[in-house]
Amino acid sequence: GQDSGIDIPMEEWSYVALVVEPTGATLYLNEEKYFDARSLSAGNIGSFFVGKGHYSSYFKGSIDEVTVWKRALSEAEIRELRHLTKEGLVDTDVDLLAYYQFNDVVGATRVMDVGGTAHGGLQGNATLTMSTAPVGAGAAHIQNLQANQFTYAMPDVGTELTLSDCESPNGQLVVSRLNVLPDTPPNAYDAVENYWVVNYYDGASPSFDALESISLTPTDAGFVPALNSPTDAIIHLRVQNGEGDNWDTRAAARSESNGALTYDRASSIAGPIQLTLTNGAPPFDEMVPQKYCEVETVAGKALYLNGAENDRGEGSTLNLNTNTFTTSAWIKPSKDHGIAGLLFWRGGSTTSGIHLTTGNEVRYHWDGDKRTWQSGAYAPVGEWTHVALVVEPNQATIYVNGVPYVNTASHPVEAFDTPFLLGDDPCCGGRNFQGEVDEVCVWDRALTQIEIRELMHLTKEDILATDANLQVYLQFNEADGAAYDKTPGKDDMTFVGTYERRASNAPVGGGVSARQTVSSGGDYTFAGTGITLGFPAAGTYPDGEILVSRINLPPDTKPTGGNIVGDSVYWVIRNYGANATFTELDEIIFDEVDGLTAVDVGNPGQFTLYKRASNAYGASWGTSIDDADLVTAHGDNTGSVEYNTGNSLTSFSQFALGDSRTVNVAVRAMLEGPYEMGSMRDDLRVADVIPNGQPYAGHVGGGGEESFPNSLKSVTGNDALVDWVMLELRDENDPALILYT
Known part of the structure; x- marks a missing residue:
């Protein structure tokens, strides 16, 4: 053999x-x-x-x-x-x-x-059993994918699909429509007597970006006429050779025409898969997959490189021919490196980029020179650090967390006639970075100090379309494989050796930054961030620039208690002044915070202030440092939270607002659907279609993370599960205003 x-x-x-x-x-x-x-x-x-x-x-x-x-x-x-x-x-x-x-x-x-x-x-102990194999009578369609063609009609299997334009189509799709029910339907609702199997061959990777749309025409002539609305036709997915009740409920149809039901990106079809339809489903959350070629406003994932020889990313040859240049990234080293290439180019006539040396000192090469200049700036092991190199004809500046370290010297034009290397300087063997990397950028211009600081904590969606000098932008949020360069017309970055994607806890996301110079007392408002800082009339001041970045996401880990005001915001405040500490603030105000109503005005103490280091992550918030003194409601479900006397703020960092609001309601209710003869049926539990996590969106005043253990599904009788219920408490004078859920 x-x-x-x-x-x-x-x-x-x-x-x-x-x-x-x-x-x-x-x-x-x-x-x-x-x-x-x-x-x-x-x-x-x-x-x-x-x-x-x-x-x-x-x-x-x-x-x-x-x-x-x-x-x-x-x-x-x-x-x-x-x-x-x-x-x-x-x-x-x-x-x-x-x-x-x-x-x-x-x-x-x-x-x-x-x-x-x-x-x-049959011989020996061979027996016949009921087959669950994904086979049946039907038809199959083979479709060779063509570059720059994104929509494909397959009438013989009742399918038309549109691929994402994030990647050039390649490989072969084979779609089979089987004119039978799958071995196990997705739920207790009426199921179409069809299911489809999508197989994908010869592609550059085993999957593809989620389909923009797919239209399905069942051969089951009674299914579509039985729908009250196209949105009743729910699509379910399971693995291509799957069996049993391992279906994921994904999306409702968006439209119907001549028997064809059309679904958008929420169908989440991104590779080989089985799919089928039902006329209805228990409540579920639709999620539209992010197009991986578009900028994501979340930290998402980071790239981890293992640090062995040749473990690295390989990007495009940029051919910049410039001596006005910037490259930046967030890094979290896993060890103290001897010498390690970080954002590097070595080949052709080029030797340039950022590298780490003993103690993880951040240094750089330019035109094969400058490597011995000592910046005195370091990237600590196990901590996120923002690093940047800005080159101009007569100087180079290394920034570490926005702090500049300047080398005044001549810097000639560099060709960049070799591929961009991430995590490796191939000079001498073993110069490989071990750790996590996120938000990698390259510009063919010298960014100002203002730009370095204001962009540091922000994803780049606001500048991608307007800054033509942004040559590389990598977020590493793909499930696996190559990293998509979000700048137009660039090749993906591929990887060699050992690497993996990890959930990123870098302090980055979509949001806004603003600066003020503070050298005297008074109130300083940072436009767009919602932050106002009140410095006392006399005392010690930062005597320099204060930067506020509002990140419109929850932090990677929420403070003790698990709830934060607004649910999706935290702030990073950096002090670049001469004085790292200062006289305690008179006040700090957090404005434009979601989820605040008139009910909250009378109880400001339920909103607590948490503080941790500017680049911190994980369960590092500790205990709260102050309770709010004043809450103002703007009447549109937003408001402000103010901390004044005794806030203990003499330095800056990350901030989040804890939310201890709770409403206890003793509810006795019957659901009309399952109600029968004084009790409720547990059909959904029996069909195992009740999700373990609560399925509703639009929570106000906390909540949204409730779940129950699988063991509850086995409880029968009067205590059996029936379904999830979300209650809304509304304002007595304005029923349209939801106060709590």
């Missing part, structure tokens, strides 16, 4: 095929293919065994849809027939020697050959 190197996974259905030709043999396993190129002579097939090997080794598991042909099927035929039963070929394909479906047995042990007379028998 010959080792193919491809393994059949355990406890799941797989599609396997062997095709023999005079020039060699090809093994197929799902999307994988192995070709053994050796001359093969003709042979006679004697006894044919299913589940028994040449040396009396036996297979343990389930087998279905066994076929034998006396010709070599093409790759297209193998793929097209993958999910289809072969009833249409029994009388038309004379080369089909045997076809076993294991559905018909004579005399308890005789297995029928549907295609001929080569009947078999």
Whole structure:
């Protein structure tokens, strides 16, 4: 035998095929293919065994849809027939020697050959069981994807789909429409007597960005007319060879035309998949996948490099030919490096970029020079640090967390005629970075100190379309594989060696930054951030620039208690003045905070102030430092929270507002749908369609994270689960105003 190197996974259905030709043999396993190129002579097939090997080794598991042909099927035929039963070929394909479906047995042990007379028998402990394999009568369509063509019509399988324009289409799609119910429907609602299987072959990666849209036309003529609205047609997904009740409920149809139901990106189809439809579903959250080529306003994921030799990212050759240049990133080193390339170029006529040296001192190369200049700035192990290099003809500036370190010297034009390397200087072996990297940028201009500081904590959605000098922008938020460069017309960054995506807890996100110089007392308002700082009339002041960044996301970890005011905002305040500490503030005001109403004005103490280091992450908030003294409601579900006397603020950092609001309501209610004879039915629990996490959006005053353990699903009788319920408490004078949920 010959080792193919491809393994059949355990406890799941797989599609396997062997095709023999005079020039060699090809093994197929799902999307994988192995070709053994050796001359093969003709042979006679004697006894044919299913589940028994040449040396009396036996297979343990389930087998279905066994076929034998006396010709070599093409790759297209193998793929097209993958999910289809072969009833249409029994009388038309004379080369089909045997076809076993294991559905018909004579005399308890005789297995029928549907295609001929080569009947078999069950031996030993072999038995027939109900098949859950993803096969059935229907049709398949093979579609070769073409560069710059994004929409494909497949009328023979009732499908039209539009691919994302984030990537140039490549590879081959095979869509099968099966005219039967799946082995297990997604829920207790009426299901269409169809399901579709999407297989994806030969692509640059095993998946693709989520489809922009997909239209599905069932052969089940009664399904669409039975819908009260197109939005009642709910799409469900499970893995391409899946079985059982492992369906994910994804989205409602957006429209219907001539029997075709159309779904948008919320369908979340991003690779090989099974899908089916039901007329309704229990409550669920629709989520529209972010287009990975668009800027995401979340920290998302970071890239982790393992630090072994040649572990790195490889990007485009930029050919900048410039000596006005900027590159920046957030980094979290995992160790103290000797020498490690970070954002680097070495090749052609170029040797430039940021590197780390002993103690993780941040240094740089330019035109093969400047590497010995000591910045005196460091990136601590295990901490997020923002680093940037700005080059101008007569100086270079390294910024660490916005603090400048200047080397005054001549800097000639650099070609950048070699690929951009992330995490490696290939000079001498072993100069590899170990740790996490996020938000990598390259500009072919020298950013100002103001720009470095204001952009540091922000994702770059606001400048991507307007700053033509932004040459590279990597966020690493893809599920796996290459990192998409969000700037127009650039190649993806690919990776060599050991790397992984990790959930990023860097202090970045969509938002706004503003600056003020503070050298005297008074109130300083930072436009767009909602922050006002009140400094006393006398005392010590920062004597320099204060930067406020409002990040419109929850922090990676919320303070003790788990709730923050507004749910999706925190602030980073940085002091670049001469004095790191100052006289305690008279006040700090957080304005334009969501979720505040007139009810909150009378109880400001339920909003607590939390503070941690500017680049901190994880469970590092500690205890609150102050309770609010004043709450103002603006009447539009927003307001401000003010901390004045005793706020203890003599330095700056990250801030979040804790929210201890609770409303206790003793509820006794019956739900109309399941109500029956004085109690409620638990049909949804029996069908196992109640989600463990609460499914509702639009919470006010906290909540939204409730869940229950699986053990509750096994409770029966009067205490059985019925469904989730969300209660709304509304203003007595303005019923449209929701106060709490």
